[in-house]
Amino acid sequence: MMHIALVGNPNTGKTSLFNQLTGTYEYVGNWSGVTVEKKVGVLRSKKAKMIDLPGVYSLHPLSRDERVVTQFLLTESFDEILNIVDASQLERNLLLTVQLLEFGKPLTVALNMVDVAERRGIFIDQAKLAEALRVPVVPVIARTGKGCDQIEHTLLEKVTGQTEPFTLFYGEAMERAIERFIASWGTEEQFPVRWLAIQFYEGNSYVRDYVAEKWPEATWRSLYEQAEKEVRHTEQMSLAQFIYEKRRSFVKEVIEQVVQRTEIGQVTLTDRIDAVVTNKYIGIPLFLLAMYMLFQLTFDWLGAPLSDLLDGFFAGPLTDSVTAMLEAIGASEFIRALVVDGVIAGVGGVLVFVPQIFILFFFISFLEDSGYMARVALVMDRLMEAVGLNGKAFIPLIIGFGCNVPGVMAARTIEQPRERLVTTLLTPLMSCSARLPVYALFVGAFFAAHQAIVVLSLYVLGISLALILAKLFSLTILKEETSVFVVELPPYRMPQWQALWRSTWDKGKGFVKKAGTFIFGGSVAIWLLSYVGPHGVNVNMDDSFLAIIGGILAPLLAPLGFGTWQAGAALLTGFLAKEVVVSTMNIIYHVPDVESLQGLMATHFTPLSAFSFMVFVLLYVPCLATVATIYKETSSRKWTMFSIGYALVLAYIVSFVIYQVGGLFGF
Amino acid sequence: MVAMTQLRVGERAKIVDLSQVSDLVKRRLLDMGVTEGAEICLKCTMPLGGPFMIENCGQCVGIRRHEAMNIQVKPL
Numbered sequence: 001m002m003h004i005a006l007v008g009n010p011n012t013g014k015t016s017l018f019n020q021l022t023g024t025y026e027y028v029g030n031w032s033g034v035t036v037e038k039k040v041g042v043l044r045s046k047k048a049k050m051i052d053l054p055g056v057y058s059l060h061p062l063s064r065d066e067r068v069v070t071q072f073l074l075t076e077s078f079d080e081i082l083n084i085v086d087a088s089q090l091e092r093n094l095l096l097t098v099q100l101l102e103f104g105k106p107l108t109v110a111l112n113m114v115d116v117a118e119r120r121g122i123f124i125d126q127a128k129l130a131e132a133l134r135v136p137v138v139p140v141i142a143r144t145g146k147g148c149d150q151i152e153h154t155l156l157e158k159v160t161g162q163t164e165p166f167t168l169f170y171g172e173a174m175e176r177a178i179e180r181f182i183a184s185w186g187t188e189e190q191f192p193v194r195w196l197a198i199q200f201y202e203g204n205s206y207v208r209d210y211v212a213e214k215w216p217e218a219t220w221r222s223l224y225e226q227a228e229k230e231v232r233h234t235e236q237m238s239l240a241q242f243i244y245e246k247r248r249s250f251v252k253e254v255i256e257q258v259v260q261r262t263e264i265g266q267v268t269l270t271d272r273i274d275a276v277v278t279n280k281y282i283g284i285p286l287f288l289l290a291m292y293m294l295f296q297l298t299f300d301w302l303g304a305p306l307s308d309l310l311d312g313f314f315a316g317p318l319t320d321s322v323t324a325m326l327e328a329i330g331a332s333e334f335i336r337a338l339v340v341d342g343v344i345a346g347v348g349g350v351l352v353f354v355p356q357i358f359i360l361f362f363f364i365s366f367l368e369d370s371g372y373m374a375r376v377a378l379v380m381d382r383l384m385e386a387v388g389l390n391g392k393a394f395i396p397l398i399i400g401f402g403c404n405v406p407g408v409m410a411a412r413t414i415e416q417p418r419e420r421l422v423t424t425l426l427t428p429l430m431s432c433s434a435r436l437p438v439y440a441l442f443v444g445a446f447f448a449a450h451q452a453i454v455v456l457s458l459y460v461l462g463i464s465l466a467l468i469l470a471k472l473f474s475l476t477i478l479k480e481e482t483s484v485f486v487v488e489l490p491p492y493r494m495p496q497w498q499a500l501w502r503s504t505w506d507k508g509k510g511f512v513k514k515a516g517t518f519i520f521g522g523s524v525a526i527w528l529l530s531y532v533g534p535h536g537v538n539v540n541m542d543d544s545f546l547a548i549i550g551g552i553l554a555p556l557l558a559p560l561g562f563g564t565w566q567a568g569a570a571l572l573t574g575f576l577a578k579e580v581v582v583s584t585m586n587i588i589y590h591v592p593d594v595e596s597l598q599g600l601m602a603t604h605f606t607p608l609s610a611f612s613f614m615v616f617v618l619l620y621v622p623c624l625a626t627v628a629t630i631y632k633e634t635s636s637r638k639w640t641m642f643s644i645g646y647a648l649v650l651a652y653i654v655s656f657v658i659y660q661v662g663g664l665f666g667f
Numbered sequence: 668m669v670a671m672t673q674l675r676v677g678e679r680a681k682i683v684d685l686s687q688v689s690d691l692v693k694r695r696l697l698d699m700g701v702t703e704g705a706e707i708c709l710k711c712t713m714p715l716g717g718p719f720m721i722e723n724c725g726q727c728v729g730i731r732r733h734e735a736m737n738i739q740v741k742p743l
């Protein structure tokens with residue numbers, strides 16, 4: 001099957017187009033760096049495979065997500081490039097197109113965002129553009145799907161008449177240098193050696209490593225230095241700058257021919273929103289207010305009533321009808337107990353929180369798709385600078401509120417390796433949606449009057465600790481690195497309902513899926529462990545294996561205020577996924593619904609120890625999926641172990657302090 | 668010719684010299700089309716020495732204050 005790679009600048013609608021063409025859903029959002037890894041899909045017509053890649057400004061990578069693209073071009077085999085070009089920012093987009101044309105693969109240009117360009121008074125003559133670049137150009141609006149049929153058509157029918165490869169003339173001195181490189185390279189490559197030469201001289205770090213694998217350092221260094229000297233002599237510029245200028249003047253010429261501008265001269269909506277959102281004085285308060293509203297809606301105003309309804313349904317009609325059904329088919333008492341006390345209590349206890357979690361994801365999706373995310377990076381940069389990171393690190397943290405896994409992945413777009421590492425390590429401190437059921441359970445039981453504020457305090461605690469640790473880490477492990485911050489601020493876009501829903505569902509379905517797999521399996525296992533003990537089956541739970549296992553931990557947890565085997569067992573299982581803590585508690589306390597569980601818990605916890613327990617759950621270890629992602633991203637066992645270790649230590653210390661100090665004040 | 672930090676919010680200027688800016692930041696600025704000769708407009712600044720937001724050809728970019736200090740511009 002044919003393989004088509006999607007390449008283009010960040011935030012130009014590559015993934016939107018990919019979704020339209022393949023009929024799937026991958027992560028879309030209105031900021032640069034949404035896609036951070038390669039994604040493969042099949043065209044609706046099943047005739048070719050599409051590969052969605054992270055956005056890049058040039059083929060010379062600075063960050064890890066950008067590296068994915070250069071690596072893909074050099075090492076993987078594919079047949080065509082679909083280059084997405086943002087019609088409203090033609091100049092910088094075409095700078096990349098030139099490099100892709102030099103790469104010599106058949107290429108089609110998808111001219112995206114024509115609606116945005118038109119609104120700004122930019123009109124592009126696509127026929128002329130096609131002529132200037134000598135490749136097909138198709139205008140599209142990836143957001144609505146307009147022009148997608150034509151793209152597919154163009155992609156599939158071409159690759160017939162092999163035209164001569166595109167070459168840009170870089171001037172005498174540079175051309176001589178390119179020829180020298182080609183002559184000494186010798187071997188054939190899957191791509192033009194001329195492209196390799198130009199990228200090498202431009203200082204592309206990935207290409208340099210590629211070259212260094214074949215040549216000893218002396219060889220490539222002398223080639224490079226000779227070229228640098230000659231160009232500096234004739235042009236008074238560095239090599240990289242010279243190559244950039246050459247491309248730019250070509251692009252300028254093309255633009256002159258194909259673009260028509262009419263002055264619209266009106267203040268855009270984005271300008272008007274930015275005047276408020278990034279206002280010097282109200283920018284930060286506004287961000288905090290937005291976050292506060294998000295919590296109120298999720299916990300108080302909207303989410304809590306919906307969850308209560310669902311809880312009523314699980315505990316009442318569902319349990320009754322399942323019991324009746326099991327009786328009707330003559331199931332044994334063992335089966336009944338397994339289904340009702342194990343599965344419904346465990347899985348249902350977590351599914352109850354689906355409404356709250358979807359509301360949270362809905363708002364996160366809204367933030368992502370509106371364009372506010374990049375503004376948050378800008379607004380928070382000063383604070384992040386103070387702790388040695390940069391504003392862009394705030395994006396992974398916010399995504400981490402939904403789920404830590406994509407949060408950790410989002411750290412890829414941070415340019416400096418150590419800043420990226422620190423962000424990766426700290427993202428798990430963000431209170432993800434899986435911890436929410438635990439809070440909901442406890443605040444309902446102990447802090448009914450102040451639910452939202454108590455939960456908010458946990459979120460704030462997570463962020464504050466992340467910032468303090470960032471400062472600590474930046475004084476130790478990332479001492480000698482200067483932080484870099486340049487962020488692109490996209491225009492605001494009103495998210496479409498359909499896109500919002502897709503994005504909410506895409507995030508939320510993971511939670512529902514976990515309920516069907518991890519939590520289901522975990523519930524069955526926990527129930528079994530609580531059902532059997534060393535002295536037989538159907539034992540008193542205090543004599544079960546679960547009590548023995550949990551009991552080992554209990555003395556350790558006593559100084560934190562919850563030294564019971566129940567808490568120990570729940571925390572142990574919570575490493576799988578933090579929601580399992582709730583499933584375990586539901587099963588252990590053996591109650592039909594959340595309400596009666598909350599009543600029962602009052603005998604095992606005090607408000608202070610409940611708070612201490614929530615703090616411990618917030619901090620203690622990243623869940624299994626997050627640990628796996630941290631390992632994948634850092635490719636270091638040491639840092640993965642560190643992420644678990646520091647979290648445990650931190651959780652213990654903080655919970656200890658809260659419980660002991662709180663006790664002194666008589667709570 | 669003045670440093671970008673001297674501009675008032677809303678003022679337009681032409682970039683004259685980027686040579687004092689650190690390499691990585693310069694690369695990123697070039698990527699986004701902010702080069703010598705480009706016309707920019709200072710959109711807003713953040714308090715307590717926070718970042719600057721500039722606009723170039725309809726594209727907004729945020730940079731840190733101390734980088735902006737190293738960018739020489741000519742007000743228009």
Ligand SMILES: Nc1nc2c(ncn2[C@@H]2O[C@H](COP(=O)(O)OP(=O)(O)OP(=O)(O)O)[C@@H](O)[C@H]2O)c(=O)[nH]1
Binds near residue numbers: 036
């Ligand atoms: N108005 C308009 N918006 C579009 C169009 N295509 C995409 N968008 C929006 O542009 C934003 C970015 O889309 P993505 O598909 O995530 O862009 P991307 O190129 O994959 O971005 P990265 O993965 O960050 O490189 C989203 O908010 C889209 O809804 C279009 O043709 N017109």
Ligand SMILES: [Mg+2]
Binds near residue numbers: 014016027035053055
């Ligand atoms: Mg994408």
